[in-house]
Amino acid sequence: MVRTVAVDLGATRTRAAVYESGVRQGEKVMERTPAAESEPAVLLSFLSRTIREVSRNSCGKIGAIGLSVAGPVDIRHGVLINPPNMAFRYVPICGPLSREFGVPVRMVNDCHAGLIGELEAGAAREKDNVVYITISTGIGGGVYANGRILLGRAGNAVEIGHLHVDDTYDLACSCGHRGHWEGYSSGRFLPRFFAQWCTYHGKLHGGPDGAREIFASARRGDDDVLRFIHDLVRINARAVSDVIVAYDPAVIVFDGAVMLENSDLLLGPMAGEVDRFLEPPRMELSRLAGDAPLIGAAVIAEGYDTPYGDFGVLG
Numbered sequence: 001m002v003r004t005v006a007v008d009l010g011a012t013r014t015r016a017a018v019y020e021s022g023v024r025q026g027e028k029v030m031e032r033t034p035a036a037e038s039e040p041a042v043l044l045s046f047l048s049r050t051i052r053e054v055s056r057n058s059c060g061k062i063g064a065i066g067l068s069v070a071g072p073v074d075i076r077h078g079v080l081i082n083p084p085n086m087a088f089r090y091v092p093i094c095g096p097l098s099r100e101f102g103v104p105v106r107m108v109n110d111c112h113a114g115l116i117g118e119l120e121a122g123a124a125r126e127k128d129n130v131v132y133i134t135i136s137t138g139i140g141g142g143v144y145a146n147g148r149i150l151l152g153r154a155g156n157a158v159e160i161g162h163l164h165v166d167d168t169y170d171l172a173c174s175c176g177h178r179g180h181w182e183g184y185s186s187g188r189f190l191p192r193f194f195a196q197w198c199t200y201h202g203k204l205h206g207g208p209d210g211a212r213e214i215f216a217s218a219r220r221g222d223d224d225v226l227r228f229i230h231d232l233v234r235i236n237a238r239a240v241s242d243v244i245v246a247y248d249p250a251v252i253v254f255d256g257a258v259m260l261e262n263s264d265l266l267l268g269p270m271a272g273e274v275d276r277f278l279e280p281p282r283m284e285l286s287r288l289a290g291d292a293p294l295i296g297a298a299v300i301a302e303g304y305d306t307p308y309g310d311f312g313v314l315g
């Protein structure tokens with residue numbers, strides 16, 4: 001039996017767990033991702049510590065390590081490149097960890113990992129045409145089309161957080177460009193969108209500040225916040241409509257803390273706002289409680305040749 005360590009390196013949090021034949025062994029380890037420093041050595045020693053900690057609880061030798069990484073990534077070279085929501089710039093990860101632990105180390109971007117997790121154990125099981133969308137600190141996606149994952153040149157296809165969705169508020173995205181979805185609806189930028197929305201509509205912005213408080217105010221029935229949420233939902237629907245016409249999925253699986261914790265305000269209302277050019281797909285919430293990328297990392301740990309597409313042939 002091959003025991004593997006799966007790591008989900010997120011912009012805010014990092015989780016790790018040991019898997020054996022697709023089944024988690026023991027508890028997950030959860031750590032705060034180092035946010036302030038940009039030195040590659042900081043990230044590598046953090047990952048190394050996390051892997052040692054989680055494998056300490058496991059009896060038996062670890063045979064491989066799989067990483068789900070908030071990208072962009074270059075999975076041909078095992079490198080993290082200019083992640084917009086972390087301070088790191090260029091961090092070779094797979095090579096150094098492989099030398100340190102003496103086992104194969106493989107990586108994919110976190111949205112492809114999440115998609116694999118849903119295909120393996122979640123709402124996308126046994127489906128051939130699936131889009132995975134995560135709305136968390138950032139926004140990203142993965143596409144499984146006619147039985148294959150869409151990878152792109154270096155493993156970054158379907159970076160849908162950077163779809164253009166708006167010209168009215170003209171907000172800058174984490175990538176530096178304007179009008180991108182992530183600059184409006186992600187956990188990181190939603191409070192700024194609310195502040196800008198208040199200014200644009202001549203509302204006094206004495207209201208809620210953080211994303212959580214904004215959603216709580218909406219649930220308490222604050223009229224202005226509800227109007228803002230309606231505009232937020234329309235922006236989400238703009239992006240999801242573009243995704244539907246581009247990929248013609250049978251099902252879209254939504255994941256990520258912002259969506260999972262606020263689906264009452266975000267998901268149901270959005271279904272009524274998406275374009276109806278193509279028949280709308282089923283839209284579902286992930287039922288894997290945030291573990292989809294971790295499960296996907298465990299699949300990738302065993303090899304780039306997966307049942308969902310061969311990640312080893314990028315080029």
Ligand SMILES: [Zn+2]
Pocket residue numbers: 161162173174175176177180182
């Ligand atoms: Zn962008």
